[in-house]
Amino acid sequence: MPHQEAKFHLQKLVSLEGVSKIYPSSKGDVYAVRDVTLDVQAGEFFSILGSSGSGKTTTLRLIGGFEIPEYGQVFLSGEDVTLKPPYRRDVHTVFQKYALFPQMNVVQNIAYPLSVQGVAKDEIKRRVGELLRMFQIEELSDRIPSQLSGGQQQRVALARALINRPKVLLLDEPLSALDAKIREGVREELRELQRKTNITFIYVTHDQEEALALSDPIAVMHDGKVEQIGTPEEIYSRPKTRFVAQFIGKANFLVGTVLETGNEAIVVDVNGVKLRAISHNSQPTTGETVTLMIRPEQFYIGSHPEAVNQATGKVDSITYIGQLVEYRVTTGIGTLTVTQLGGRESYTKDSSLSLYWSINDCVVIPPEAKP
Known part of the structure; x- marks a missing residue:
């Protein structure tokens, strides 16, 4: 993977090798996590992204020692910790449930990890103050958890996790209770703190935008399996499966037949129109049926005499999304979703529209692997 190759000099800090977690049920065994293998390098902000039930939180719990896998191994700094309890792993976990001490105020909760280690009071005061300011909770310092909102409790829990600067910080949807602006x-x-401290973050989220904004690598999970691991740019622009392409942002999909192949570029017949596409993850053969992906923002409106990929059609609908305008356009190759910045050319329903797009933005999605 290019992103991790660029970080070859870093230490492999967390590794899962063929890990599976199975829960029994009345209908038989259920795999919460199935044969997951991944590596996290020291100093990375590594996100595990997936929808509810994808296995992302179970994977985090396996790393933290709160679950024991039926198969596979968990390594921290090269040591097999598969059977070790959480307190014998140099990690700290922030779960969605805040686990604050109800009888302690905010300052006492945040300071607790340092207090039990016997850190000097002046140093505790300094580090607690830094975190109070960072999370904008200085005015809450004397309150106990029952006097805080859910979002405020989450911020206190996050501050407490960070104060001890563990080797690995595990975070399960830590910002989910915050309103959009504070979030x-x-x-x-959070990202700036991770860069400054070089603590390895493993961050679970269902929020695609959050994962893209924060992460070095992202592991996209679905149905207990890792669909793809890559940088945000790789995940978004070169998805390895249709699920990843659909889950990360919006996408147009066109199905056609391969007419010609090359080193990477191929020619595909889509409803009698020849389109040229790039194949990063597979090598299709002539006559094979393939799926092409084009992101809505990658279309240019207008005509270009040298463009290899072009289509014309009629605007079916217009949707305003903040500063963006989304057009649904019926063309000879199918109905396309086209996104443009508002304030540019203005079109109305039933307007004729010409589109063109780059060969590099027309990506072949590999066929689904057969079970």
């Missing part, structure tokens, strides 16, 4: 600010601070 964005805390997200930026």
Whole structure:
């Protein structure tokens, strides 16, 4: 993987090798996680992204020692910790449930990990103060958890996790209880803190935008399996499966037959129109049926005499999404979703529209692997 190759000099800090977690049920065994293998390098912000039930939280719990796998091994700094309990792993976990001490105020909760280690009071005060300011909770310092909102409790839990600067910080949807404005600010601070401290973050989220904004590598999970691991740009622009392409942002899909092949570029017949596409993850053969992906923002409106990929059609609908305008356009190759910045050319329903797009933005999605 190019992203990890660029970080070859870093230490492999966390590894899962063929890990599976199975829960019994009345209908038989259920795989919460199935044969997951991944590596996290020291100093990375590694995100595990997936919808509810994808296995992302179970994977985090396996790393933290809160679950024991039926198959496979978990390694921390090269040591097999598969059977070790959480307190014998140099990690700290922040779960969705905050687990704050109800009788302690905010300052006491945040300071607790340092207090039990016997850290000097002046140093505790300094580090607690830094975190109070970072999470904008200075005015809450004397309150106990029952006097805090869910979002405020989450921020306190996150501050407590960070104060001890563990080797690995595991975070399960840590910003989910925050409102949008505070969430964005805390997200930026969280990323900056990770860069400054070089603590390895393993971050679970269902939010695609959050994962793309924060991560070095992202592991996309679905149905207990890892669908793809890559940088945000790789995941978005070169998805390895249709699920990843659909889950990360919007996409247009066109099905056609391969007419010609090359080193990477291929020619595909889509409803009698020849389109040229790039194949990063597979090598299709002539006559094979393939799926092409084009992101909505990658279309250009207008005509270009040298464009190899072009289509014309009629605007069926227009949707305004903040500063963006989304057009649904019926063309000879299918109905396309086209996104443009608002304030540019203005079109109305039933307007004729010419489109063109780059060969590099027309990506072949590999066929699904057969079970």
